[in-house]
Amino acid sequence: MDRTIKVKLNLSDSDVETLKETQRVASEVFNDHVAWAFENKTWSKNKAHKQLYRIERVKFPQLPSAMVQTIRDTALEAVKVVKFKFQPRKSVSSGIRYDKRLFRLRGQQLTLSSVKGRIKTLVSFPEWCKDVTESGTLRALQLTWNKSSKQFYANFVFRLEDRSLKMEGGIIGLDRGLINIVTTSEGMIYDARLVRKNQRKHLFLRRKLSTKCTRSAKRLLKKLSGKEKRFSREQNHVLSKKLAAASGVQTYVIEDLKGIRNKRRGKHLNKLLSSWSFFQLETFLTYKCAAQGISVVKVDARYTSQRCSCCGEIRKENRSGGKYSCSKCGFKCHADINAAINIRDRWVSQSSQRLNVEQGAVKHPNGDGTSQAPRFRPCAGTI
16 A cells, blocks of 8 residues: 655755756656657557657756656556547646655655756655654655645655455445435434535635636635635545544445446536545545555445335335435435445345355356366367
């Protein structure tokens, strides 16, 4: 498991300009590799190295050779992700990946490679990440530039040993939603009132300030930029940390919400879905639970909100807002709690079926009730 720690770098003006020049050159090398990949229709790093490495070294002799290779890897990985659907571009202020050849951390002294040799600075890690820095292994570093604060930041990547998963504990289903961020199958509800209130507040301010063309309004808009996202990220961190710290939990079961924004659901609902940070919460919950030995698994999300967790009937009319009332057996429950129970039960059912299949394969490897090994018939030409 990898953990990232972000630290601000205290650099002199000359060092800042040197790193900016390094970013500018790195962006050109990145774009050259992307253009080559689209021209040759391949993201092979080996082929790119054979055809472009010497050309880039002659074109940018001031750039360290190891940095040319890391930029090549970053560019071709970006092309592989988009699968030639569009051409990735790197701006002059984009981050740079540093591997162990390009930086060195000795105590508090950090040295970074650049177009003008090594840059030295002092860094100090916050107290809350002391256990990560002491028990983890430093793997890489990402150098980034923040335009608003006009500061360089170093994102240190530490590799931690995977903690063994818990063998005892309960299985809890989690239903994620727009009104309630998370609802557990145990009946705990974490509503989204603060997040939605903050979103409405910033939407009102943006609409009000955008109608004005004064300099003060533009300054305030710039100041508010990213504030809403930071608030939502903090809420997701707090909630995921609380769930990961729960005692007596072995597994969290969540819905697979991939592609939920692909369908057209109306202007109002599409806007709510676009501001819904369900994947961020899933990411935070996954790595925080991994550190505690709790597994996070996914199940199919279809009909989990329409199915009765008591009798199994599926009817869309049974759910009305936040209430669920089964027309067949009369079961009544909070709609999100009912969905969370269905999510949990679906995973339990799949696990039991998988276990039965594995046990049956062990007892009856031939599939006909016998355990005798099948006869071997050699093909022609075999010895």
